[in-house]
Amino acid sequence: MLIVALDPLQKEDVINWSKEVVYGVRNLVTGFKIGMPLLIKVGISGCKKIFCDYSGLLIADLKLADIGDIMASVVRDLSEAGVNTVIAHAFVGRSGALDKLVGECEKLDVKVVLVVSMSHRGSEEFIDKHLSDFMELALSLNVWGVVAPATRLSVVRRVRELGGSRIKVLSPGIGAQGAQPGTAICAGADYEIVGRAITASSNPTAEALKVLSEQGRKVKECLGSH
Amino acid sequence: MLIVALDPLQKEDVINWSKEVVYGVRNLVTGFKIGMPLLIKVGISGCKKIFCDYSGLLIADLKLADIGDIMASVVRDLSEAGVNTVIAHAFVGRSGALDKLVGECEKLDVKVVLVVSMSHRGSEEFIDKHLSDFMELALSLNVWGVVAPATRLSVVRRVRELGGSRIKVLSPGIGAQGAQPGTAICAGADYEIVGRAITASSNPTAEALKVLSEQGRKVKECLGSH
Numbered sequence: 001m002l003i004v005a006l007d008p009l010q011k012e013d014v015i016n017w018s019k020e021v022v023y024g025v026r027n028l029v030t031g032f033k034i035g036m037p038l039l040i041k042v043g044i045s046g047c048k049k050i051f052c053d054y055s056g057l058l059i060a061d062l063k064l065a066d067i068g069d070i071m072a073s074v075v076r077d078l079s080e081a082g083v084n085t086v087i088a089h090a091f092v093g094r095s096g097a098l099d100k101l102v103g104e105c106e107k108l109d110v111k112v113v114l115v116v117s118m119s120h121r122g123s124e125e126f127i128d129k130h131l132s133d134f135m136e137l138a139l140s141l142n143v144w145g146v147v148a149p150a151t152r153l154s155v156v157r158r159v160r161e162l163g164g165s166r167i168k169v170l171s172p173g174i175g176a177q178g179a180q181p182g183t184a185i186c187a188g189a190d191y192e193i194v195g196r197a198i199t200a201s202s203n204p205t206a207e208a209l210k211v212l213s214e215q216g217r218k219v220k221e222c223l224g225s226h
Numbered sequence: 227m228l229i230v231a232l233d234p235l236q237k238e239d240v241i242n243w244s245k246e247v248v249y250g251v252r253n254l255v256t257g258f259k260i261g262m263p264l265l266i267k268v269g270i271s272g273c274k275k276i277f278c279d280y281s282g283l284l285i286a287d288l289k290l291a292d293i294g295d296i297m298a299s300v301v302r303d304l305s306e307a308g309v310n311t312v313i314a315h316a317f318v319g320r321s322g323a324l325d326k327l328v329g330e331c332e333k334l335d336v337k338v339v340l341v342v343s344m345s346h347r348g349s350e351e352f353i354d355k356h357l358s359d360f361m362e363l364a365l366s367l368n369v370w371g372v373v374a375p376a377t378r379l380s381v382v383r384r385v386r387e388l389g390g391s392r393i394k395v396l397s398p399g400i401g402a403q404g405a406q407p408g409t410a411i412c413a414g415a416d417y418e419i420v421g422r423a424i425t426a427s428s429n430p431t432a433e434a435l436k437v438l439s440e441q442g443r444k445v446k447e448c449l450g451s452h
Contacts, residue, residue, distance in 0.1 A: 008299065036288065037299045043269030062262065065291040065315055067346045073234065073263045089291055091317050093348025120293045122319025126356055133352070 001185070002212055003057065005033040005172065005195035014041050018050045024204040028212060031057025033193055047081040057085055063115060064088035068100025075104055085111040087147060090134035091127060094141065102141050111144035116159060119149035119173045131155070135162035145170055145190070150179035153187040160188025181211045182218020227411070228438055229283065231259040231398065231421035240267050244276045250430040254438060257283025259419055273307040283311055289341060290314035294326025301330055311337040313373060316360035317353060320367065328367050337370035342385060345375035345399045357381070361388035371396055376405035379413040386414025407437045408444025
């Protein structure tokens with residue numbers, strides 16, 4: 001299960017570049033993840049153009065971390081542009097923040113994914129200290145999924161352990177950031193997120209096929225070993 | 227010292243509405259704060275149009291909370307649009323996150339402001355528990371300022387106490403969110419941030435003058451009482 005992150009932006013003409021990548025791999029992958037660099041460059045209207053005829057998973061990874069009213073307002077705009085999944089930080093807490101976001105997303109039929117750990121070292125300074133509380137919060141808010149970094153597989157394992165089987169685990173960091181395809185899924189993730197390895201390739205379709213094949217081989221291996 | 231937050235967006239034509247507010251109050255206030263709802267609606271190019279001839283404090287309040295490379299990339303784009311101050315979350319930590327953001331901002335001559343507490347109740351669930359660590363981090367990163375909510379004056383006082391006199395304290399929540407003009411400055415803030423009370427008014431200029439006058443009266447009062 002593969003999700004393509006449309007970053008880093010490779011060309012000045014972001015809309016046409018994104019369209020090319022999307023058309024190149026849309027039939028191979030489960031969905032796409034877009035971030036703040038893309039969104040502030042092309043805005044909601046540009047985003048509509050890129051994904052106007054795409055109906056798969058479209059994740060806005062703005063790592064929302066604001067008060068509830070602001071997050072709800074952002075999600076209303078994103079939803080208009082076809083976004084059907086948003087990523088927010090567990091850190092902002094429930095009351096007056098995530099409770100409002102989740103409420104708004106239910107109305108809009110938008111899935112919520114919470115960041116419970118990140119791939120950079122600084123994640124250990126504050127965020128990782130609250131991992132089990134964040135997972136408890138994610139479960140009690142009944143969100144669709146959580147993010148845990150493929151670059152630290154022990155965290156992915158722990159997240160799956162704490163989250164049980166119902167919650168989806170999305171794992172970025174495959175490819176250019178160092179993790180091998182399949183390793184996060186073997187550690188308990190549902191989806192692996194790949195950016196640069198595919199988006200910076202001169203042939204995204206071929207590269208996506210390669211990642212999928214590596215992922216498949218690895219997953220077969222680890223399933224075999226159980 | 228007053229900063230106007232350009233939210234919530236009041237009209238469909240966001241660029242012209244923003245320009246009207248900016249022209250109406252620019253000579254009265256220290257600066258403007260723009261948020262994610264505005265930025266994703268009009269993009270970097272729209273932002274340039276609104277602020278093309280403004281040279282005061284222009285704060286992008288995206289509450290950045292990502293890995294360092296992504297935050298640095300966003301700041302490069304914002305800086306092109308005339309933004310000279312960015313707000314990021316202290317909780318993402320230093321290593322691989324805020325260290326890179328601060329480094330990039332130094333190159334671009336952009337000021338960094340860290341969120342160390344927020345106005346919603348959920349801020350107490352995780353964020354507020356780290357208030358003194360966040361202030362220590364802000365001081366050691368030598369950032370320009372921090373955000374503390376005018377709706378909780380005890381937090382503003384504590385932030386000033388921990389931060390000493392060098393660091394700027396920006397305090398949102400004045401007006402529609404309930405705090406009276408001048409109260410945050412009396413508690414130790416440098417700037418009060420007002421949104422709706424001014425931006426939703428049919429006469430932003432008159433409203434800004436009213437807020438400034440109330441602020442002045444209140445500050446005079448509290449200075450007198452010391």
